[in-house]
Amino acid sequence: MLSTTRRASLAVLLVAALIAALTTPSFADKRDDLEKHKKDVSGKIGDAKKDLEQSTKQYANAVAALNRAQARLNAAQAKLSNTRGALATAKARDAQMQAKLISTQAELDAAKARLTQSKAELRESEAKVEQFAVQNIEQGDPGMRAFSGLLQGEDPTAFTEQMSLNDAVSDDQTATMQDLAATRVLLEVKRDKVTRLRNQVKVQREAAAANLVRKQQLEAAAADQAAEVVKLVTARRGARWTAAKLRAEDKKQLASLENERAQTEAKIRALTPKQVKDAGGDGGGTLSYPVSGFPITSPYGMRFHPVLHVWKLHDGTDFGAPCGTPVHAAAGGTVLQTYYNGGYGNRIILNNGRMRGKGIVTTYNHLTRWTVSPGQHVKRGETIGYSGTTGYSTGCHLHFMVLVNGSTVNPMGWL
Known part of the structure; x- marks a missing residue:
C-alpha cells in the first residue's frame, strides 16, 4: 500500500519535474503536449490519491476496530478463564465440604447414640442408689440390726457372717455410687461433644450452602461469558475480514499507482533537459x-x-x-x-x-x-x-x- x-510525494514529483521540463527552452516546442500531459496525469494521480487516502483511512479504521475487538476478546477470555478457575475451585470445595459434612454428621449420630446409652446407664445407676436408700430407710442400718440380734442371743457366728455381708453390700453400694458419679461426668462430656458436633454441622451446612450459591452464580456467569466470547470471536472475525479486504484493495491500488508512477517518471526523466x-x-x-x-x-x-x-x-x-x-x-x-x-x-x-x-x-x-x-x-x-x-x-x-x-x-x- x-x-x-x-502518495503525496508522487504528485509533487510529477508536478515539479514537469515544471522543470517546461521551463527549458530546448523543449519549448513540446510545451503544449507537456501541459496537456501534466493536466491528465495530475488529475489522474489526484483522483487516485484521494481514493487511496480514503481507502487507507478505512483500512486504518478497520485495523483499529480489529485491535479493539481483539482486546475485548482477550479480556473476555481472561475473565472467562478466571471464572472457570473459580468455578472449579468452588466445585472441588463443594465436594470436600460435602464429604466433611457427611463425616461430621456420622460422628454426631454416633455421639448421640452414645449419649442415649449413657442416659440409660445413668437412669439404671440412679435406680440402684434409690433402692439402697429406700432399704436403709425401711430396714435401718444393717450393722445395727446384726448387733441387735447378737444382744438378743443369736449365734455369734451368724453375727460375724452378717457383718461380712454388710461390708460386701456397703462396698457394692459405694461402687455403685462411684459409677453413678462417673456416668454423670461422662454424660456431660458426651453432651458437650454432641453440642459441639451439632454446631459444627450447622456451620458446615451454612458454608456448603453459601458455596453452592457461589458455584451456581459462577456457572451462570461462565455460561454468559462463554456466549460473550463466541460473540466477540464472531465480531473479531468480521473485523479481520474487513481489514483484510481493505488491505487487499489498498495493495491493488498501490501496485497500479506505482506502475503508473514509474512510467510517468521515466517519461519525465526523458524529457528533462540537462x-x-x-x-x-x-x-x-x-x-x-x-x-x-x-x-x-x-x-x-x-x-x-x-x-x-x-x-x-x-x-x-x-x-x-x-x-x-x-x-x-x-x-x-x-x-x-x-x-x-x-x-x-x-x-x-x-x-x-x-x-x-x-x-x-x-x-x-x-x-x-x-x-x-x-x-x-x-x-x-x-x-x-x-x-x-x-x-x-x-x-x-x-x-x-x-x-x-x-x-x-x-x-x-x-x-
Whole structure:
C-alpha cells in the first residue's frame, strides 16, 4: 500500500519535474503536449490519491476496530478463564465440604447414640442408689440390726457372717455410687461433644450452602461469558475480514499507482533537459537547514509501515522541531504550491531551480500554517511557515523533502 508521504510525494514529483521540463527552452516546442500531459496525469494521480487516502483511512479504521475487538476478546477470555478457575475451585470445595459434612454428621449420630446409652446407664445407676436408700430407710442400718440380734442371743457366728455381708453390700453400694458419679461426668462430656458436633454441622451446612450459591452464580456467569466470547470471536472475525479486504484493495491500488508512477517518471526523466532553468533560485550548491538546533527524529530511507506492515520508503528527513517553530526556505526559489494533504498535512512545495546542474524542489510538511503563496519568490532563510503536526503525524516535527530532477533523495546529501 502507498504510504501517505509517498502518495503525496508522487504528485509533487510529477508536478515539479514537469515544471522543470517546461521551463527549458530546448523543449519549448513540446510545451503544449507537456501541459496537456501534466493536466491528465495530475488529475489522474489526484483522483487516485484521494481514493487511496480514503481507502487507507478505512483500512486504518478497520485495523483499529480489529485491535479493539481483539482486546475485548482477550479480556473476555481472561475473565472467562478466571471464572472457570473459580468455578472449579468452588466445585472441588463443594465436594470436600460435602464429604466433611457427611463425616461430621456420622460422628454426631454416633455421639448421640452414645449419649442415649449413657442416659440409660445413668437412669439404671440412679435406680440402684434409690433402692439402697429406700432399704436403709425401711430396714435401718444393717450393722445395727446384726448387733441387735447378737444382744438378743443369736449365734455369734451368724453375727460375724452378717457383718461380712454388710461390708460386701456397703462396698457394692459405694461402687455403685462411684459409677453413678462417673456416668454423670461422662454424660456431660458426651453432651458437650454432641453440642459441639451439632454446631459444627450447622456451620458446615451454612458454608456448603453459601458455596453452592457461589458455584451456581459462577456457572451462570461462565455460561454468559462463554456466549460473550463466541460473540466477540464472531465480531473479531468480521473485523479481520474487513481489514483484510481493505488491505487487499489498498495493495491493488498501490501496485497500479506505482506502475503508473514509474512510467510517468521515466517519461519525465526523458524529457528533462540537462541544463535546468534557474527558476529564481540563488544558485548555491547546497541547501540550508530549514530548522536549526533540533535533532533528526526519523531519517530518510526504508522503514516498516505501522499500518500496512510492509517496508516502505520514508521519503524525507524528520526534524524534531516543536509546533510553532519558524521554518525557513532551504534555498531561494518560487513557491509552486501550498495546500493541505491527508498524509503530509499543511505543506509547501518550493522550486529552488538549478543546483549542481540539477533541478531541485524542496517540500516542507506537517506545518501548522504557511506564510507564503503560490508563485511568490522567496529568499534563502526566509520564514515560509511554522512546524506542526497536521496530517498523518504522531507529534510536532518538520518533514523535509528534497526532489532532484523529480525523484526524492536523502536531504542530508544536500544540506
